[in-house]
Amino acid sequence: MILFRRYGTLFGFILIVLFFWIQRPDTFMTARNWLNITQQVSILCVVSFTMTVVMVGGDFDLSVGSMASLTGIIGAVLMQQGNPILVAIGISLLAGLTGGILNGLLVTFARLSAFVATLGTLTLFGGLALLTSDGKTLFGRSIPETVGDFGRGSVPLFEEIRIPYLTLIAIVVLILVAILLRQTVVGRQLHAVGGNQEASRLAGIPVAKLRVMAFAINGIGAGVAGLMLVSRLSSANPTQGEGLMLNAIAAVFVGMTFSEEGEPNLFGTLIGVLILGVLSNGLTQLRIDTYVQQILTGIIIIAAVMFSSLTKNRN
Amino acid sequence: MSSQSRNFSLLELNGLSKSFGKVDVLKDISLSLESGSIHALLGENGAGKSTLIKILSGVEKPNLLKCKVRGEEIELEHARNQNVIGIRFIHQELQIIPHLSVAENILLGHHIPRKAGIFVDWRKAYSIAQESMDSLGITDINAKEKLSRLNVGDRMLVKLCGAFVSLPGIKEADLYVLDEPTASLNGTETDRLFKVLKKLKEHGKSILYVSHRLDEIFNLADKVSVLRDGEIVLKCDLEGLSSAHLTEAMTGRILDKSLPKRRTKIEIDKVLDVKDLSNERLKAISFSAQKGEILGLAGLIGSGRTELLRALIGADKLFSGEIQLSGKSIKPITTNMWQKKVSYIPEERRTQGLVMNQSVLFNTALSFFKKEAIYKIFFHLKLLLQKTTRVVKQVNLKATGVDQPIWQLSGGNQQKVMFARALWNQPDLLLLDEPTRGVDVGAKQEIYQIIREASETGTTIIMASSEWTEMISLCDRILVLSDGKIIESVETDGMTEAILLKRCYQPTTKAA
Numbered sequence: 001m002i003l004f005r006r007y008g009t010l011f012g013f014i015l016i017v018l019f020f021w022i023q024r025p026d027t028f029m030t031a032r033n034w035l036n037i038t039q040q041v042s043i044l045c046v047v048s049f050t051m052t053v054v055m056v057g058g059d060f061d062l063s064v065g066s067m068a069s070l071t072g073i074i075g076a077v078l079m080q081q082g083n084p085i086l087v088a089i090g091i092s093l094l095a096g097l098t099g100g101i102l103n104g105l106l107v108t109f110a111r112l113s114a115f116v117a118t119l120g121t122l123t124l125f126g127g128l129a130l131l132t133s134d135g136k137t138l139f140g141r142s143i144p145e146t147v148g149d150f151g152r153g154s155v156p157l158f159e160e161i162r163i164p165y166l167t168l169i170a171i172v173v174l175i176l177v178a179i180l181l182r183q184t185v186v187g188r189q190l191h192a193v194g195g196n197q198e199a200s201r202l203a204g205i206p207v208a209k210l211r212v213m214a215f216a217i218n219g220i221g222a223g224v225a226g227l228m229l230v231s232r233l234s235s236a237n238p239t240q241g242e243g244l245m246l247n248a249i250a251a252v253f254v255g256m257t258f259s260e261e262g263e264p265n266l267f268g269t270l271i272g273v274l275i276l277g278v279l280s281n282g283l284t285q286l287r288i289d290t291y292v293q294q295i296l297t298g299i300i301i302i303a304a305v306m307f308s309s310l311t312k313n314r315n
Numbered sequence: 316m317s318s319q320s321r322n323f324s325l326l327e328l329n330g331l332s333k334s335f336g337k338v339d340v341l342k343d344i345s346l347s348l349e350s351g352s353i354h355a356l357l358g359e360n361g362a363g364k365s366t367l368i369k370i371l372s373g374v375e376k377p378n379l380l381k382c383k384v385r386g387e388e389i390e391l392e393h394a395r396n397q398n399v400i401g402i403r404f405i406h407q408e409l410q411i412i413p414h415l416s417v418a419e420n421i422l423l424g425h426h427i428p429r430k431a432g433i434f435v436d437w438r439k440a441y442s443i444a445q446e447s448m449d450s451l452g453i454t455d456i457n458a459k460e461k462l463s464r465l466n467v468g469d470r471m472l473v474k475l476c477g478a479f480v481s482l483p484g485i486k487e488a489d490l491y492v493l494d495e496p497t498a499s500l501n502g503t504e505t506d507r508l509f510k511v512l513k514k515l516k517e518h519g520k521s522i523l524y525v526s527h528r529l530d531e532i533f534n535l536a537d538k539v540s541v542l543r544d545g546e547i548v549l550k551c552d553l554e555g556l557s558s559a560h561l562t563e564a565m566t567g568r569i570l571d572k573s574l575p576k577r578r579t580k581i582e583i584d585k586v587l588d589v590k591d592l593s594n595e596r597l598k599a600i601s602f603s604a605q606k607g608e609i610l611g612l613a614g615l616i617g618s619g620r621t622e623l624l625r626a627l628i629g630a631d632k633l634f635s636g637e638i639q640l641s642g643k644s645i646k647p648i649t650t651n652m653w654q655k656k657v658s659y660i661p662e663e664r665r666t667q668g669l670v671m672n673q674s675v676l677f678n679t680a681l682s683f684f685k686k687e688a689i690y691k692i693f694f695h696l697k698l699l700l701q702k703t704t705r706v707v708k709q710v711n712l713k714a715t716g717v718d719q720p721i722w723q724l725s726g727g728n729q730q731k732v733m734f735a736r737a738l739w740n741q742p743d744l745l746l747l748d749e750p751t752r753g754v755d756v757g758a759k760q761e762i763y764q765i766i767r768e769a770s771e772t773g774t775t776i777i778m779a780s781s782e783w784t785e786m787i788s789l790c791d792r793i794l795v796l797s798d799g800k801i802i803e804s805v806e807t808d809g810m811t812e813a814i815l816l817k818r819c820y821q822p823t824t825k826a827a
Contacts, residue, residue, distance in 0.1 A: 182694070183693050184692055184693055185685045185688045185691070185693070185694055188677070188684050188694050191670075191673065192670050192681055195670035195671065195672050195673055196670045196671065198667050199661075199666070199668050199669055199670055199681075200670070201630070201649055202628065202649060202659060202661050202668070203649075203681045203682040203736070204649045204652065204654070204682045205649075205650070205682070206650050261720075262672075263672060
């Protein structure tokens with residue numbers, strides 16, 4: 001029972017997988033389809049992982065979606081102007097970092113609540129993205145071919161199995177964030193800040209610095225995700241990152257059900273993202289309307305969190 | 316007082332018992348509350364005070380109880396009945412809504428006056444609220460003001476007025492139960508509350524005043540009952556009692572035998588030198604402390620004890636002043652201070668000290684993740700494990716292991732974790748705010764031992780406490796604070812509680 005309470009969401013995930021496996025025995029449980037799923041969720045993964053960092057510190061960030069749009073647009077515009085790709089990438093990531101630091105300073109030094117601060121920057125970054133692109137979508141020859149090739153490309157692992165580049169990026173981010181949260185001093189201190197900010201401050205932990213750092217990391221995450229979107233779609237549109245924010249926060253919330261104390265944790269976030277990815281992939285294979293997909297996804301998020309909080313409260 | 320002769324028994328409890336599982340929390344308690352008197356209920360933390368109040372308010376069900384109200388037998392079923400019987404409760408944690416007006420808060424829980432059944436009759440609401448405040452002699456609070464604009468003490472008074480409101484269909488209260496109401500009040504706010512309570516008494520009301528602060532009891536109460544380990548061990552008039560009597564009754568020990576005495580001499584070696592410290596709550600504080608000295612900070616609530624400790628650890632901003640540690644000037648920022656071997660145990664360990672969802676190890680090592688890291692970056696679990704194991708043994712922590720979650724530990728053991736953290740790197744200066752608050756008697760003894768040993772190994776200790784006994788017997792010297800200033804520095808040799816109490820009260824009685 002204890003196992004079930006703690007890993008209820010995991011069992012739910014397995015049930016969903018089994019369901020699709022039975023419904024689509026030939027196509028669902030294949031290496032190819034799973035690699036496809038990982039590619040589909042890779043962008044959401046990156047944002048969710050860095051969002052986990054912010055949420056471990058007790059904050060959250062509503063601005064990641066429009067930040068991803070903005071950094072994607074910045075990168076695309078720079079490429080369109082003929083700048084080297086690496087320069088465009090560098091400047092986009094720098095923009096993400098700057099935006100993240102801005103969020104961090106607003107919640108620490110200006111003492112705004114994370115909700116208000118990032119709600120403000122959500123709109124601000126969205127506006128900047130529209131301004132930078134003049135409200136237009138950049139596509140076709142504006143985006144260099146190598147960028148699009150990268151988004152669709154993969155490296156061979158063995159025989160026919162090839163890992164998409166985008167999946168590789170998500171794996172690298174996963175490893176980096178895992179090391180940060182588990183193995184480093186700042187990661188552990190961030191857990192303390194999320195657990196009890198006042199106690200952390202009185203115990204000599206640099207609370208403000210850590211919170212700004214968490215937002216900065218999330219800014220870079222949004223930057224990476226924005227560039228991944230451009231690469232995968234071979235186009236840049238000033239609103240294409242919009243869906244990321246809610247899904248990332250949902251993934252972290254679903255993941256929080258894995259911890260006894262309801263803390264955000266990276267493994268949980270990964271499962272949360274995979275649940276969203278598998279649902280979308282499986283339901284599409286079953287030819288279920290995307291509108292219905294959205295309804296089902298919402299229900300499953302609520303069910304997971306409700307189930308875990310109900311079983312935990314009873315204890 | 317002429318009403319003395321007409322006093323009658325308002326509430327009588329007989330044979331009250333309560334147990335949780337196998338643990339007896341209250342054993343055969345009898346309590347009689349008379350009209351026109353203030354009855355103090357004293358007891359250490361864990362003595363059973365809060366359980367008694369919960370039973371009175373109907374939250375907990377007693378195992379056995381005979382209860383008479385004005386001579387009539389009655390059952391204390393649930394909270395709703397309390398309005399019928401006429402008991403009102405003012406809890407330590409204020410149940411108020413800061414966004415609403417004073418009047419709305421006073422009328423909270425009653426039917427607010429209406430027009431045509433649906434519209435609030437504001438004029439009537441304000442006048443009822445104002446009336447109830449007037450009757451308690453509170454004239455400077457406006458019923459239309461938002462509660463959030465008032466200070467904590469005035470909010471407490473508003474809550475008290477809520478218990479005093481008279482509306483048709485509502486029984487006027489005769490008995491008021493206050494559970495440590497001064498916990499968050501400062502000196503003037505406390506004085507004001509006491510004035511109101513005395514006024515209530517003159518009106519023939521009965522007050523049960525729960526506290527563990529002796530100074531307040533002597534100032535206020537007529538009678539006292541002392542609870543210890545679930546039993547009433549003393550019940551009498553307060554007149555002629557000394558605080559030593561009461562302490563002995565509360566703790567069941569005679570002071571001198573139980574507290575560890577100093578076995579070494581203090582070296583004359585100035586470790587801490589504070590000059591002209593000022594901020595919002597402190598006024599030009601200057602003092603110094605020697606190596607190994609235990610320096611006490613005494614004073615009433617709001618005198619600046621906590622604020623001084625917070626200033627020394629860098630938790631609050633300073634307007635001016637200088638802090639020198641072993642001759643070197645130091646900038647008081649929390650991150651800085653812990654690195655410079657200054658440790659701090661705050662007043663509220665749950666909200667200010669511990670990260671409740673983490674382990675013993677995490678909480679013990681919390682301030683030293685960076686100091687003990689690999690290349691200053693990577694978390695060094697192995698080293699932290701070793702050091703934590705050593706230091707929790709030093710404080711005699713009782714836990715299943717260093718990976719046990721902190722919320723599973725008792726208050727005493729949680730406080731020992733705080734001490735384990737504070738002693739981690741043999742601090743030069745240890746700042747303690749209420750080091751034994753919410754700790755059972757056994758753990759208290761161990762904490763006294765820990766404090767004594769730390770001082771004997773050369774740690775300078777500054778402690779603030781509202782338990783006079785531990786202050787006098789542990790400290791070498793006590794600084795008496797009032798209104799953010801140090802008003803005197805006294806040696807504890809030959810000091811008694813009564814003397815200390817007098818010195819603390821000096822300035823406020825002068826002002827009153």
